[in-house]
Amino acid sequence: MPLIKNGDWADDEFATVADDAALPEGAVIVSLARFEKERAALLARNARLGVHLAAPQSPEALGEDVHRLSVVVLDFPAFKDGRAFSWARLLRTRLGYTGEIRAHGAFLVDQLAHMMRVGFTAFDGDARITPQALASALGEISYRYQPAPDGQKTIRQLRAR
Amino acid sequence: MYRYDEFDARFVAERVEQFAGQVARRLAGELSEDEFKPLRLMNGLYLQLHAYMLRIAVPYGTLAPRQLRKLADVARRFDKGYGHFTTRTNMQLNWPRLADVPAILRELATVEMHAIQTSGNCIRNVTADHFAGATPEEIEDPRPLCEIIRQWSSLHPEFTFLARKFKIAVGATVHDRAALLYHDMAVEIVKNAEGRTGYRVSAGGGMGRTPYIAQLMCEFVEREDILAYLEAVLRVYNQDSRRDNIHKQRIKILVNAIGAEEMRRRVAREFEEIKAQGYLRLPQEELDRIAAYFAPPKFEPIAEPVAEYEAARTKDKRFADWCAHNLAAHRAPGYAIATISLKPIGGVPGDCTSEQMEAIADLMDAFGLAEIRVSHEQNLVLPHVKKRDLPAIFARLSELGLATPNAGLVTDIICCPGLDYCDLANARSIPIAQKIAGRFADLKRQEEIGELKIKMSGCINACGHHHAGHIGILGVDKKGVEHYQLQLGGSGAEDAAIGEIMGPGFTAKEITDAVERVVDEYLRLRQPGERFLDTYRRVGMEPFKNVAYLEQLHAAY
Ligand code: SF4
Numbered sequence: 001m002p003l004i005k006n007g008d009w010a011d012d013e014f015a016t017v018a019d020d021a022a023l024p025e026g027a028v029i030v031s032l033a034r035f036e037k038e039r040a041a042l043l044a045r046n047a048r049l050g051v052h053l054a055a056p057q058s059p060e061a062l063g064e065d066v067h068r069l070s071v072v073v074l075d076f077p078a079f080k081d082g083r084a085f086s087w088a089r090l091l092r093t094r095l096g097y098t099g100e101i102r103a104h105g106a107f108l109v110d111q112l113a114h115m116m117r118v119g120f121t122a123f124d125g126d127a128r129i130t131p132q133a134l135a136s137a138l139g140e141i142s143y144r145y146q147p148a149p150d151g152q153k154t155i156r157q158l159r160a161r
Numbered sequence: 162m163y164r165y166d167e168f169d170a171r172f173v174a175e176r177v178e179q180f181a182g183q184v185a186r187r188l189a190g191e192l193s194e195d196e197f198k199p200l201r202l203m204n205g206l207y208l209q210l211h212a213y214m215l216r217i218a219v220p221y222g223t224l225a226p227r228q229l230r231k232l233a234d235v236a237r238r239f240d241k242g243y244g245h246f247t248t249r250t251n252m253q254l255n256w257p258r259l260a261d262v263p264a265i266l267r268e269l270a271t272v273e274m275h276a277i278q279t280s281g282n283c284i285r286n287v288t289a290d291h292f293a294g295a296t297p298e299e300i301e302d303p304r305p306l307c308e309i310i311r312q313w314s315s316l317h318p319e320f321t322f323l324a325r326k327f328k329i330a331v332g333a334t335v336h337d338r339a340a341l342l343y344h345d346m347a348v349e350i351v352k353n354a355e356g357r358t359g360y361r362v363s364a365g366g367g368m369g370r371t372p373y374i375a376q377l378m379c380e381f382v383e384r385e386d387i388l389a390y391l392e393a394v395l396r397v398y399n400q401d402s403r404r405d406n407i408h409k410q411r412i413k414i415l416v417n418a419i420g421a422e423e424m425r426r427r428v429a430r431e432f433e434e435i436k437a438q439g440y441l442r443l444p445q446e447e448l449d450r451i452a453a454y455f456a457p458p459k460f461e462p463i464a465e466p467v468a469e470y471e472a473a474r475t476k477d478k479r480f481a482d483w484c485a486h487n488l489a490a491h492r493a494p495g496y497a498i499a500t501i502s503l504k505p506i507g508g509v510p511g512d513c514t515s516e517q518m519e520a521i522a523d524l525m526d527a528f529g530l531a532e533i534r535v536s537h538e539q540n541l542v543l544p545h546v547k548k549r550d551l552p553a554i555f556a557r558l559s560e561l562g563l564a565t566p567n568a569g570l571v572t573d574i575i576c577c578p579g580l581d582y583c584d585l586a587n588a589r590s591i592p593i594a595q596k597i598a599g600r601f602a603d604l605k606r607q608e609e610i611g612e613l614k615i616k617m618s619g620c621i622n623a624c625g626h627h628h629a630g631h632i633g634i635l636g637v638d639k640k641g642v643e644h645y646q647l648q649l650g651g652s653g654a655e656d657a658a659i660g661e662i663m664g665p666g667f668t669a670k671e672i673t674d675a676v677e678r679v680v681d682e683y684l685r686l687r688q689p690g691e692r693f694l695d696t697y698r699r700v701g702m703e704p705f706k707n708v709a710y711l712e713q714l715h716a717a718y
Contacts, residue, residue: 058400080199080282082322086399089319094434110183110200117318140179143168145312147440148319155168155312156447 003102004123008131012124014050014071029073032057035065043068052104055083059091066097071122076105085118092119092149112137117148162223162532163308163454165273172315173275180204181263188260203283203321205251205276206262210584215254215262216279217269221289221307221331222250222535226522229533231272233518235265244518246503246511248575248626249328250288250535251279255582277315282323284314284395288330290338291536294457295544297492299333300350300358305452306387307331309443310348313388320395324402324410327395328367340537340653342366342375343629345412346394353381360387364394364424365416368623372659373413376421378428384448386432389441393431397424458531458545463495473552480555482604483566488551497548500568501541501558506602509591510576511539520561528554537626538575540568570607571615571680572598575626579619579636580643586619588636588643589669593617596673601680610680613693616651629653631694632676633660645672647679649705650697663706671712678708 003010014027019034029050035042042049043065050071053059059072066072072091074084084103091097102122103115112123112134123129143155165173180200187197194208201207205216217232224232232252236244239261240254247253257265269275279286287307294302310329314320320327330339333350341347342363349361360382366375382390398412401419416424435441474481489498501521504510521541525533528550534542546554558564567573574597577583579590594617601607616630620637627633633648644666651660667675680693682705687696697705 055404079196080322081404082282082320082324083400083404085319085322086396089396090400093438108196108200111322114316114318114321140182141172141175141316143172144318145172145315146317146319155172158168159166 004129004131004134005100005121007134010122014048016052016073027070029071032061035062039065050100050102053087055081057087059087059095059097062095066091066095069097069099071100071102072097073102073104073124074120076103076107079106079108079111085114088115088119089149109133109137113141117144117146117150117152119149162225162304163220163451169312170270170273173270173273173277176204176275176277176316177263177266177270180266184259184263199281199322202281203278204266204281205279206259207280208584209255209582210580210586211582212256213259213262214582215257215265215276216247216249217244217252217254217274217276218279218286219250219252219274219535220286220311221293221304222291222537223304224533224535225272225531226525226533228272228274229518229522229525231268231274233515233522235268236518237515239265242516243512243514245509245578246513246535246539246541248537248539248577248624249279249286250291250537251286252535253578255578280326282325283321283327284317284323285326285328287311287314288328288339288344288537290332290334291534291538291542292338292489292498292544293333293534294455295491295496295498296334297490298336300352301333302452302455302457303331303333303348303350304455305448306348306350306360308451308454309388309448310391313391317395320399323395323399324404325407325412327398327412329391335655337653337655337657338536340626340629340657342657343368343372343626343653344375346391347375348387348391351381357383359383360390362390362394364428365413365421366657367411367413368626368628369411370408370621370623371414372623372628373417374657374659375413376416376424378421378425385443385445386436388443389435390428390432392441393428393435396431397427401427457492458529460493460496460545461547463493463547463549465494467495467548470548470551477552479559479564479566480552483555483564484551485608486566486570487568491545493545495548497546497551499543499546499551499554500536501543501563502565502567502573503540503563504567504573504598505562505565506567506572506598507595510574510594513541517561517563520557521563524554524557538573540573566604567607569612569614571601571610571613572607573614574598575614575616575630577618577625579617579625583619583624585622586636587621587638588619588645590617590619590625590634590636593634593636593645593669593672597676600673600677610684611692613680613683614653615676616653626653627651628659629657630660631692631697632679634672634676635666637666639666643669645669647672647675647709649679649702650694652694656694661702663702663709667709674712675709678711679705682708 027048048070052073207214363375487500576594580586617634618625647663648660
C-alpha cells in the first residue's frame with residue numbers, strides 16, 4: 001500500500017501485523033492490545049516499532065513509551081469520526097511526540113488540511129487520497145484563525161505585523 | 162458592527178470557492194451523496210422534503226441594512242422571494258438550486274456574510290441576546306466575545322468533525338433572552354466578588370429527544386482564558402463523546418453520563434494544560450480591538466418625556482398598543498428598543514419577503530439606524546430607535562404589514578418549518594401555529610392573558626424550542642396521523658425549565674381547542690400578578706389536564 005509522506009508517495013516501510021500473526025523481521029506496526037501484552041519484547045527488538053490505535057483509544061495509554069515509537073497510526077473508521085483530530089493534537093502537545101502520525105481509514109480529501117494542522121504527517125487512505133489531491137487541498141484556504149501544532153501563523157498574528 | 166479586514170474577506174472568499182469545488186465534484190458524480198452530505202452541511206446546505214435549503218449565518222443576529230438588502234436580493238433572484246428567520250437567528254432559503262448555491266455564496270461574501278457552520282457536526286453559528294448593546298441591564302455587550310468565538314470556531318481544525326453539532330450562546334444580563342442554558346455551551350458575562358468582569362461557563366444543555374438544562378462548568382473564567390476554556394470543553398467532548406448512537410452523541414449526554422463533577426474535572430485538566438502552554442491566551446488588546454467595532458452609536462442627549470412620542474400615543478390607540486408590547490427600555494434616555502414582529506396573525510412565523518426586507522433596510526437608512534437584530538424568537542429588533550421617530554417608523558411598518566403589536570404575547574409563537582418543508586418532520590407546525598394565533602387574535606384577550614410563550618416543533622428535534630415553551634407543542638406521528646402533544650411549564654429564560662408532557666396527543670382538529678381551554682383555565686386560576694408560568698408552577702399539571710381532554714371525553718360517550 002503506498003503512503004503519502006512529505007507531500008509525495010512513499011513506501012510503507014512497516015509491516016502491519018495482526019494480533020495473532022507471527023512477527024516478521026524488520027519494522028512492524030501492532031495494535032495497542034498487542035503492544036501492551038508484548039511490550040518488553042517489542043521494545044527490545046532491534047527494529048522500528050509503530051502502534052495502531054483504534055478510534056476510541058487515547059494515545060495517553062502509551063505513556064512515556066510513545067517516545068520509543070517511530071509511528072503512531074490513528075484510525076478513521078468513518079470520515080465522520082473526528083476523534084483522531086484530538087488524538088493527534090494530544091500527541092503533539094501533551095505527549096510531546098515528534099515522530100510520524102499516520103492517518104488510516106476512511107478520511108476524505110476535504111479533511112487533509114485539518115489533519116495537517118493538528119499534526120498528521122502521513123496518510124494511508126483510499127484511491128482518492130493522492131499527492132495532487134493533498135496539494136490542492138492545502139492550497140484552498142490561505143489563512144487560519146486557530147493556533148495549532150503545525151505552527152502556522154494565525155490571522156491574529158498576521159494582523160499584528 | 163464588525164467589519165471584515167483583508168484576512169476575514171479572503172478566508173470567506175476562499176471558503177466559497179472551496180465549497181464551489183465540492184458542489185462541482187458532486188454534480189460530476191465524483192462525490193457520493195453520502196460523502197457530499199457532511200461537506201454541504203458544514204456550509205449550511207440541507208436536502209429537504211422538496212428541495213435544498215440553504216441556511217445563511219447571521220452571526221449573533223446582527224445585520225446592517227446592506228446585508229438585509231443582499232438577503233432580499235438573493236431570496237428574490239435564487240428563491241421564491243422570501244426568507245425564513247430561525248430560532249438560531251439565521252435566515253433560510255427554502256428553494257435554492259444546488260447549482261446556484263456557489264453564486265449565492267459569492268453574493269453573500271460581497272456583504273461579509275456566509276453560510277459557514279450553520280449546520281453539520283461542528284461549532285455552529287454563535288448566538289447572543291438580541292438586545293445586546295442596547296439594554297440597560299447588561300454588564301457589557303456580549304457580541305465582541307461572540308465575534309471572537311466566531312473567528313476561533315471557523316474551520317477549527319480539531320473540532321470540525323465532532324460527534325454532533327455544538328451550539329454556543331453568550332449573554333450578559335440576569336434576564337436571559339437567549340435561552341442560554343439550552344445550549345451545548347453557555348457563556349454568561351459576569352462580575353466576580355472583586356468586581357472583575359469574566360465569564361461563567363455552563364455546558365450540556367440541549368433540546369431534542371432528551372432535553373437537559375446546562376450544568377455549571379466554571380463559576381468564573383478570566384477574560385484572557387476564555388478561548389482556552391472553550392477549547393478545553395470541546396476537546397473533552399470530542400475525545401469522550403459516544404459515537405455509536407446518533408441520539409446519544411450530544412455533549413448533554415456525556416455530561417449527564419459521567420456527571421457534572423467528572424466533566425468539570427476532565428475540562429479543568431485540559432484547561433490548565435492549554436493555559437500553561439499559553440497559545441490561546443486572549444490579550445486585552447485583542448478584546449478591545451474587537452469591542453471597538455461594536456461601540457454603540459453616539460446617542461443624542463434627549464430629555465424624557467419625548468413630547469412627539471407621548472402625543473402620538475395618546476392620539477393613536479394602535480400606536481399606543483404597539484408601543485406597549487413591542488418596545489423595551491433602552492440604556493439611553495429618549496431611545497427605545499423596538500421589536501418588529503414577524504408573527505402577523507395568520508402568517509408564517511419568521512417569514513419575511515424580499516420587499517419587506519428591502520423596505521426595512523430603507524427605513525433603517527432613513528432614520529439613521531445602522532443595524533438590526535434577528536431574535537431567537539424569530540422576530541427582528543431595531544436596537545437603537547429615537548422615541549421621537551417611533552410614530553413615523555410605526556406608520557411605515559404598518560404599511561408593510563410589520564406592525565403586529567404582539568411581541569411576547571400568546572400569538573408571538575415560535576414555530577419550526579415542520580412538515581411543510583422539513584423531511585424530518587412528523588407533523589405540520591405552521592398551519593397549527595396559524596390557527597392558534599387566529600384563535601387569540603383579539604388584542605384585548607392577548608393583553609388579558611399577558612406573557613405566554615407558545616413554542617412548537619414538528620418533531621422531537623425541537624427546532625421550535627417546544628421544551629422551553631410555557632406551552633410547548635410537539636408534532637408526533639401516531640399510526641400515520643399527525644398528532645400534537647402538549648407540554649406545560651417550560652422556560653427558556655433565566656428560570657429555565659423543561660416542560661412537562663401532559664399526556665396523549667391531540668389531533669390537528671383538537672389541538673387549538675385544547676390550548677384555548679388550558680389558557681382559559683389559567684385565567685380562572687391565576688392570582689394577581691401571575692403569568693401563565695407562575696400559575697402552572699403553583700398549581701401543577703392536574704387542573705390543566707382536566708380541561709384539555711374534554712373533547713375526547715365527549716367523543717367517548
Ligand atoms: S423540529 Fe423537526 S420538523 Fe421542525 S424543523 Fe426541526 S427537524 Fe424539522
